[in-house]
Amino acid sequence: MNASYYEGYGLLANRISSPLLLSGRNLFHAPQIAAIIEDIAAKLALRPSDRLLDIGCNVGLLLRPLASRVARSVGVDHAEVLKQFDHEGTASLIELVAGQWPDVEVEGGFNCILAYSVVQCLQDKAAIDRFVASCLGRLLPGGRLLIGDIPNTSTWERFVQSTSGQAAVHKHELSREKERADTLEFQAREAVFRDNANLLHMTDADLLDLTARLRAQGFNTYVLPQPPGLPHYGSREDLLVVRPD
Numbered sequence: 001m002n003a004s005y006y007e008g009y010g011l012l013a014n015r016i017s018s019p020l021l022l023s024g025r026n027l028f029h030a031p032q033i034a035a036i037i038e039d040i041a042a043k044l045a046l047r048p049s050d051r052l053l054d055i056g057c058n059v060g061l062l063l064r065p066l067a068s069r070v071a072r073s074v075g076v077d078h079a080e081v082l083k084q085f086d087h088e089g090t091a092s093l094i095e096l097v098a099g100q101w102p103d104v105e106v107e108g109g110f111n112c113i114l115a116y117s118v119v120q121c122l123q124d125k126a127a128i129d130r131f132v133a134s135c136l137g138r139l140l141p142g143g144r145l146l147i148g149d150i151p152n153t154s155t156w157e158r159f160v161q162s163t164s165g166q167a168a169v170h171k172h173e174l175s176r177e178k179e180r181a182d183t184l185e186f187q188a189r190e191a192v193f194r195d196n197a198n199l200l201h202m203t204d205a206d207l208l209d210l211t212a213r214l215r216a217q218g219f220n221t222y223v224l225p226q227p228p229g230l231p232h233y234g235s236r237e238d239l240l241v242v243r244p245d
Contacts (some may be wrong), residue, residue: 009080009081019059026186052113057077059084059085112145124200152202152203223238
């Protein structure tokens with residue numbers, strides 16, 4: 001993760017209490033979190049015997065419910081963020097490791113690796129390549145890596161040309177503006193990230209190029225859509241990488 005984003009989340013952990021806002025979501029996304037979890041679980045094809053790694057686990061909004069579906073989980077994030085992690089009901093299932101991936105000490109390999117809403121915080125596309133390579137180095141045979149919630153400007157441009165897309169964007173912007181006006185913690189988050197407003201975006205060409213290069217390395221790789229009902233289904237996609245058995 002870009003150092004400024006990484007440290008920004010560490011700073012934010014001491015300023016706001018909302019798990020949704022600290023996770024980079026908005027309060028009006030709350031009804032959609034369950035759908036995100038089910039989408040991730042399906043794409044990773046989680047099994048009770050699996051070992052799961054969540055990079056950028058934040059306060060456990062996704063990791064806690066996912067951990068109950070596997071044998072063991074490891075979450076990696078900033079030390080200050082992990083202090084806010086909610087262990088209720090999952091303390092024996094989750095190991096938390098403080099630090100910035102991949103410069104952390106994590107033992108062994110994993111059947112499933114998740115990095116959700118993370119790569120857009122990296123410095124550039126070369127950093128994405130290095131990030132993905134570091135993840136694949138920990139993926140066991142038959143394992144699945146999900147790089148989730150990737151902003152794709154090509155997908156966005158198609159989405160906003162449609163009537164349904166325009167209506168969805170309008171609704172989202174109204175909700176966001178209301179939350180900005182009404183919620184002090186939303187304003188606090190904006191203040192922390194004011195100098196880092198431009199997340200890294202990819203295009204169809206970028207994702208297809210990355211897919212082709214990973215396939216050339218022997219990994220089965222797929223660009224997957226996000227289903228309607230997820231917060232950014234019209235503008236973001238997921239990349240699934242599978243190491244053959």
